[in-house]
Amino acid sequence: MKVTFSAPGKITIFGEHAVVYGRPAIVGSIDKRIYVTMERRNDNCIKILAEDLSFKGLSIKIGDRIEVEANDRILEALKYIVKAIEIASEYINEKSGMNISISSEMPVGAGLGTSAAITVATLAAYSYILGHELSLNEIAKLGHTVELTVQGIASPMDTTISTFGGLIYLMPNVGFEQLSLNNELDLILGHVKRDESTAKMVKKVREIKERNEKIIEMIMSSIGAIAEEGKWAIIKGDVEKLGLLMNINHGLLESLGVSTKLINDMVYASRNVGAIGAKLTGAGGGGCIIALCPGRKKEVSLAIKLVGGNPMDFKLSMEGLKRHNTQLL
Numbered sequence: 001m002k003v004t005f006s007a008p009g010k011i012t013i014f015g016e017h018a019v020v021y022g023r024p025a026i027v028g029s030i031d032k033r034i035y036v037t038m039e040r041r042n043d044n045c046i047k048i049l050a051e052d053l054s055f056k057g058l059s060i061k062i063g064d065r066i067e068v069e070a071n072d073r074i075l076e077a078l079k080y081i082v083k084a085i086e087i088a089s090e091y092i093n094e095k096s097g098m099n100i101s102i103s104s105e106m107p108v109g110a111g112l113g114t115s116a117a118i119t120v121a122t123l124a125a126y127s128y129i130l131g132h133e134l135s136l137n138e139i140a141k142l143g144h145t146v147e148l149t150v151q152g153i154a155s156p157m158d159t160t161i162s163t164f165g166g167l168i169y170l171m172p173n174v175g176f177e178q179l180s181l182n183n184e185l186d187l188i189l190g191h192v193k194r195d196e197s198t199a200k201m202v203k204k205v206r207e208i209k210e211r212n213e214k215i216i217e218m219i220m221s222s223i224g225a226i227a228e229e230g231k232w233a234i235i236k237g238d239v240e241k242l243g244l245l246m247n248i249n250h251g252l253l254e255s256l257g258v259s260t261k262l263i264n265d266m267v268y269a270s271r272n273v274g275a276i277g278a279k280l281t282g283a284g285g286g287g288c289i290i291a292l293c294p295g296r297k298k299e300v301s302l303a304i305k306l307v308g309g310n311p312m313d314f315k316l317s318m319e320g321l322k323r324h325n326t327q328l329l
């Protein structure tokens, strides 16, 4: 049997990092996805092939020591796959070797939630092929456990959006609500290389917070307040307000030390040519920005290019985790 599951990437419109400390966030799934295909093997070997993530293709055995020579980015993505298989095996109380192939429509490890997408698609495909069709709630919960185990600290934001899809207002420890947009938002992504992992950036913020508890708590609360106001701006269709809130949110992320010169260059270049809001999206240390630019997508794309970034056109898409073809071999 061979099955493919896909899960979407995401943009965080408001609230990254503060969501780790219980503040609300607004996050939307996008029309760029990760595809995980699995085929059951007769042995206990997990073979992973992901050429477009620049994996060379490697074999590991469940339960054995894993010895891989690869660059950091590949190892980072691998950790999520291995942990997802381990946690799914425990949950369904079954395990088997698999051939796994992975492909991505977006840059991996760039702040677009690719680790969460790989995690939830792996959990779903592995358990499905072993005869267990887990509910979305089960997958989101297990996905969060995987991220927590790999990263040490993680909110449920990325795994929730990648599983359910949509545009959600998330309140950690409470739940989430789906928001709807009256009109499509004109958004552009700008991408630059990212050297730091999400885990490292989250730890960096924790360290700053531990050394400056009172000040950083106030920044986290302000980011939470932005997400709350942002929710009303979305409900009312107040695009100007959304843009302003994105700019304020970026300033606060900058004060947490998670932005970089190149990220700031893309943010300012976008604003200079008419974006009404632009901010870092994701954990930072490089990665991606989003620019809200009604009627100015071309100009903003060019401006991002001119400062050395890669512009990417994309749309918010409501689709979460999805099963594609199932082949009985």
Ligand code: MEV
Pocket (backbone or CB within 6 Å): 015, 016, 017, 018, 019, 020, 111, 113, 153, 154, 155, 156, 157, 158, 198, 202, 282, 283
């Ligand atoms: C990463 O996409 C978002 C962070 O807030 C981490 C998390 O929520 O787990 C930086």
